[in-house]
Amino acid sequence: xxxILTEAEAKTLLQKVLSYSKADExxxxxxxxxxxxVRYARNExxxxxxxxxxxxxxxxxxxxxxxxxxxxxxxxxxxxxVVRRAEELARLAPENPEYMGVLGPQTYLKANGFFxxxxxxxxxTRAEAVAKSLQLTRDAKLTAxxxxxxxxGYSAMMNSKGLFAxxxxxxxxxxxxxxxxxxxxxxxxxxxxxxxxxxxTAAATNxxxxxxxxxxxxxAIEPGKYTVILEPTAAVVLLENVFFNMDARSADEGxxxxxxxxxxxxxxxxxxxxxxxxxxxxxxxxxxxxxxxxDGQAQQKTMWIEKGVVKNLSxxxxxxxxxxxxxxxxxxxxxxxxxxxxxxDMIKSTQRGILVTKLWYIRExxxxxxxxxxxxxxxxxxxxxxxxxHPVKNFRFNESPIIMLNNLEALGKPERVVSTxxxxxxxxxxxKIREFTFTxxxxxx
Amino acid sequence: MNRRDFTNILGMGTAGLMLPSLPAFSRTVAPEALxxxxxxxxxxxxxxxxxxxxxxxxxxxxxxxxxxxxxxxxVVTREDKVQNIVNTESYGVxxxxxxxxxxxFAAVVDARSEADTAKAAEKAVAIAKANARLMKEPVQLAPQxxxxxxxxxxxxxxxxxxxxxxxxxxxxMEVNGAALKNGANYVNSVLFMVNxxxxxxSTDGTYADQDIHRMWPLFTVTAIDPKTGKFETRQSLSAPxxxxxxxxxxxxxxxxTGITTRYNKGYDMLEDVTAAAKQARAKxxxxxxxxxxxxxxxxxxxxxxxxxxxxGHPLELDRVLGYEANFAGTSFATLDKWKSKxxxxxxxxxxxxxxxxxxxxxxxxxxxxxxxxxxxxxxVKDGTLVNYQAIRDQVHIIGENESxxxxxxxxxSSVQFQRMANVSLAAGKTPLSVQQxxxxxxxxxxxxxxxxxxxxxxxxxxxxxxxxFYEIKNGEIxxxxxDVAYQSNTQEFWNSCAAVCDEKDYRLGGSFFDGKGQPPQxxxxxxxxxxxxxNGVNVINTARKI
Numbered sequence: 009x010x011x012i013l014t015e016a017e018a019k020t021l022l023q024k025v026l027s028y029s030k031a032d033e034x035x036x037x038x039x040x041x042x043x044x045x046v047r048y049a050r051n052e053x054x055x056x057x058x059x060x061x062x063x064x065x066x067x068x069x070x071x072x073x074x075x076x077x078x079x080x081x082x083x084x085x086x087x088x089x090v091v092r093r094a095e096e097l098a099r100l101a102p103e104n105p106e107y108m109g110v111l112g113p114q115t116y117l118k119a120n121g122f123f124x125x126x127x128x129x130x131x132x133t134r135a136e137a138v139a140k141s142l143q144l145t146r147d148a149k150l151t152a153x154x155x156x157x158x159x160x161g162y163s164a165m166m167n168s169k170g171l172f173a174x175x176x177x178x179x180x181x182x183x184x185x186x187x188x189x190x191x192x193x194x195x196x197x198x199x200x201x202x203x204x205x206x207x208x209t210a211a212a213t214n215x216x217x218x219x220x221x222x223x224x225x226x227x228a229i230e231p232g233k234y235t236v237i238l239e240p241t242a243a244v245v246l247l248e249n250v251f252f253n254m255d256a257r258s259a260d261e262g263x264x265x266x267x268x269x270x271x272x273x274x275x276x277x278x279x280x281x282x283x284x285x286x287x288x289x290x291x292x293x294x295x296x297x298x299x300x301x302x303d304g305q306a307q308q309k310t311m312w313i314e315k316g317v318v319k320n321l322s323x324x325x326x327x328x329x330x331x332x333x334x335x336x337x338x339x340x341x342x343x344x345x346x347x348x349x350x351x352x353d354m355i356k357s358t359q360r361g362i363l364v365t366k367l368w369y370i371r372e373x374x375x376x377x378x379x380x381x382x383x384x385x386x387x388x389x390x391x392x393x394x395x396x397x398h399p400v401k402n403f404r405f406n407e408s409p410i411i412m413l414n415n416l417e418a419l420g421k422p423e424r425v426v427s428t429x430x431x432x433x434x435x436x437x438x439x440k441i442r443e444f445t446f447t448x449x450x451x452x453x
Numbered sequence: 454m455n456r457r458d459f460t461n462i463l464g465m466g467t468a469g470l471m472l473p474s475l476p477a478f479s480r481t482v483a484p485e486a487l488x489x490x491x492x493x494x495x496x497x498x499x500x501x502x503x504x505x506x507x508x509x510x511x512x513x514x515x516x517x518x519x520x521x522x523x524x525x526x527x528v529v530t531r532e533d534k535v536q537n538i539v540n541t542e543s544y545g546v547x548x549x550x551x552x553x554x555x556x557x558f559a560a561v562v563d564a565r566s567e568a569d570t571a572k573a574a575e576k577a578v579a580i581a582k583a584n585a586r587l588m589k590e591p592v593q594l595a596p597q598x599x600x601x602x603x604x605x606x607x608x609x610x611x612x613x614x615x616x617x618x619x620x621x622x623x624x625x626m627e628v629n630g631a632a633l634k635n636g637a638n639y640v641n642s643v644l645f646m647v648n649x650x651x652x653x654x655s656t657d658g659t660y661a662d663q664d665i666h667r668m669w670p671l672f673t674v675t676a677i678d679p680k681t682g683k684f685e686t687r688q689s690l691s692a693p694x695x696x697x698x699x700x701x702x703x704x705x706x707x708x709x710t711g712i713t714t715r716y717n718k719g720y721d722m723l724e725d726v727t728a729a730a731k732q733a734r735a736k737x738x739x740x741x742x743x744x745x746x747x748x749x750x751x752x753x754x755x756x757x758x759x760x761x762x763x764x765g766h767p768l769e770l771d772r773v774l775g776y777e778a779n780f781a782g783t784s785f786a787t788l789d790k791w792k793s794k795x796x797x798x799x800x801x802x803x804x805x806x807x808x809x810x811x812x813x814x815x816x817x818x819x820x821x822x823x824x825x826x827x828x829x830x831x832x833v834k835d836g837t838l839v840n841y842q843a844i845r846d847q848v849h850i851i852g853e854n855e856s857x858x859x860x861x862x863x864x865x866s867s868v869q870f871q872r873m874a875n876v877s878l879a880a881g882k883t884p885l886s887v888q889q890x891x892x893x894x895x896x897x898x899x900x901x902x903x904x905x906x907x908x909x910x911x912x913x914x915x916x917x918x919x920x921x922f923y924e925i926k927n928g929e930i931x932x933x934x935x936d937v938a939y940q941s942n943t944q945e946f947w948n949s950c951a952a953v954c955d956e957k958d959y960r961l962g963g964s965f966f967d968g969k970g971q972p973p974q975x976x977x978x979x980x981x982x983x984x985x986x987x988n989g990v991n992v993i994n995t996a997r998k999i
Contacts, residue, residue, distance in 0.1 A: 052589060
């Protein structure tokens with residue numbers, strides 16, 4: 009059997025699994041994927057690999073006693089065995105007071121995240137894409153280290169109450185660090201797409217080359233508060249720490265930034281500049297995502313922060329029932345609205361500031377304020393009177409994305425980016441922020 | 454599995470976008486399956502020989518085969534509830550070859566027959582030959598003698614997988630109860646147990662069968678002040694260890710008493726959580742630190758992470774050479790600094806040692822993942838940089854003709870590469886207790902436990918937090934501080950090392966989740982030290998008003 013099943017094949021397989029069930033309720037999650045990658049460093053291919061994976065997870069329950077078993081072989085005997093194993097584990101399990109039972113049939117939005125172009129990648133396509141990049145860096149007498157990884161696969165689920173869901177998707181991520189031979193300059197670029205025909209490794213490589221050359225001979229300037237222009241790759245690693253925190257339970261329990269005194273949450277509060285609007289939408293053409301969550305709930309277009317106000321926090325089905333709210337699954341994609349100005353426009357309108365290509369090693373210092381620390385990397389430049397004047401040495405920052413979004417000056421046009429911390433893709437605009445806090449200098453290139 | 458996925462499994466992190474993923478190719482199994490023996494040694498040898506013969510007949514000049522069975526168990530609780538009990542098993546074979554002077558690798562899940570492993574070997578050779586066209590220099594592999602059929606077993610006394618789940622749940626429920634009784638509003642607690650059954654065979658003539666055990670009990674308690682709406686946490690002071698369930702039986706000699714009890718080779722989880730709940734509550738009333746220069750007294754439960762980031766990583770030779778430039782980064786500790794033989798990494802008191810044999814450490818094995826017998830070697834001697842961590846295809850670059858034995862793959866399905874050995878700060882040679890050390894400090898901060906951590910891609914500039922901070926005034930502990938983080942530069946920091954306690958205070962800390970590579974792999978590694986003093990370090994205040 010193929011690893012990537014069609015909707016009809018997945019349905020047939022799932023029906024067969026459910027036919028073996030003797031439990032009160034049974035839910036089956038099925039997935040399959042093929043991945044391929046090429047890695048290069050010192051201008052040469054270093055490793056490459058491919059991975060095929062398929063998995064079937066059976067969850068059986070008797071009352072509130074739940075058991076889960078998993079298998080990667082799909083013959084009839086193995087399928088029946090995994091169902092029996094899940095039932096056996098459910099009988100032995102302690103009652104889970106937070107178990108909510110399985111959902112009935114749901115209606116899902118149509119999202120198109122599967123592109124044949126990406127699914128049909130061969131090792132040759134990959135080698136060719138990387139060769140284009142290597143040619144440019146070798147010719148430029150610069151040193152490249154890069155990574156390209158593609159994935160195509162599907163997820164499906166079905167349960168004993170008749171819910172069925174299926175979603176196929178593809179993705180390709182490309183990242184590249186280009187360094188000057190003397191190690192004084194370093195530039196970075198990352199690209200992520202659902203459709204590989206949008207990936208232009210040569211164009212991306214030219215950006216990294218330009219940043220590597222431009223960042224050599226960096227000058228030290230005093231750390232302190234500066235106006236910064238964060239490219240989307242830099243902004244996203246800060247913003248995603250806000251998204252990860254938008255959970256009602258931890259807010260209601262008093263242990264997140266979204267908590268307030270007296271057991272209240274910041275739901276409905278204006279927390280950032282009114283130009284900030286953040287939402288999720290599985291049908292977005294640039295950033296398609298699964299229209300259902302892992303437990304089968306439908307994903308709708310959802311406002312999380314609208315005009316600076318917290319519109320929603322995610323509620324698990326258990327927590328929603330306990331608090332008398334509607335359940336709301338966490339998002340499968342995140343989109344931040346922006347303006348129309350380009351990065352160049354934003355630089356032109358800046359009197360004195362710092363352009364940041366990338367931020368690195370982001371860690372939460374204080375969860376109460378989402379205070380984060382990390383460093384600039386691979387292209388940090390001083391802007392004066394609307395022009396890039398010279399590269400500057402890298403900085404360590406200590407800043408909260410909440411404070412940062414209150415100090416918003418301007419937003420550019422959103423683009424699809426890959427988080428260098430979580431590997432997730434997002435749609436995020438470049439942004440200009442005043443009084444961004446740099447606390448020390450680093451000699452790192 | 455990486456640090457993030459683990460945080461999600463525990464539900465201790467914030468609400469993630471993604472569901473937690475299990476270790477690659479793992480399947481969940483019943484607890485009793487964790488006690489079943491895997492494929493027997495004779496069969497493993499047959500499977501490995503089949504792969505080596507197949508690779509050779511296709512033109513490989515070198516082959517190694519890793520047959521791995523990886524078992525994990527997590528028991529995850531919060532307050533009075535068991536959230537999750539997860540048992541996973543992953544079994545498969547990875548084959549690595551050199552053909553036409555180039556590496557090739559292929560892996561196969563659930564390989565039971567000679568045909569399975571031979572097929573993987575053939576695929577690995579095909580990949581090597583395809584990539585050889587892009588190579589300028591053939592792989593240069595340091596010679597390695599074959600050891601024949603050998604075995605190594607972690608010296609544990611109680612296999613954690615033999616302890617019934619109920620006993621583990623009862624322990625965590627007792628721990629959670631103690632936390633809630635002593636001032637915590639919330640408590641998450643976890644037992645995380647690992648058994649790696651690894652078989653390595655190579656065309657050099659080694660067949661090594663190894664059995665590795667790891668154990669990590671951990672918790673986080675949260676105390677909320679309803680009046681201010683603020684919350685404070687305190688995490689466990691346990692260390693992940695290369696031990697069995699015996700780590701949870703603390704003898705009096707395993708306890709280091711002082712301002713709070715710290716632990717050596719035995720951990721008293723109940724005692725620690727009781728202290729943690731009170732300390733999380735006390736943090737609300739602690740003084741917010743005044744930024745400035747302080748002498749730092751760093752407990753081993755904290756210092757391990759600073760060693761990991763500022764010594765372990767920059768002295769990995771693959772980073773120095775640029776192989777990790779696109780992700781983890783390169784290193785300030787360049788070859789010219791090492792060649793000069795006078796690069797002052799630290800003060801004369803600083804002796805940093807790499808060791809893959811240390812008993813109870815996470816990195817201890819008999820043989821590494823390319824069949825090299827493990828050993829101990831110096832990285833920094835009396836303050837001077839003297840060596841790196843390197844494996845078979847790198848050691849010629851630093852003029853050695855034998856690998857240092859620090860090659861590792863996190864699964865049978867990942868290709869092995871250079872990973873950090875246990876890297877530790879040697880204990881002070883003259884007798885010195887923590888109490889004596891504190892007596893000499895006029896203006897300082899005593900830091901216990903690890904907190905947030907961040908360092909640049911060449912390992913110069915770093916910032917570390919902690920779990921517990923105590924102000925030292927004129928040789929006395931003056932009270933608890935909060936909002937503390939210190940920033941420094943690696944060379945400056947290690948040169949400010951002014952005193953190291955003696956071996957009586959030597960303890961291990963460590964991590965299950967040292968991440969490196971693309972696609973990323975996790976490695977478990979320990980770092981030992983005694984309490985150490987660093988003078989005049991820059992401390993910042995991390996409190997913000999929103």
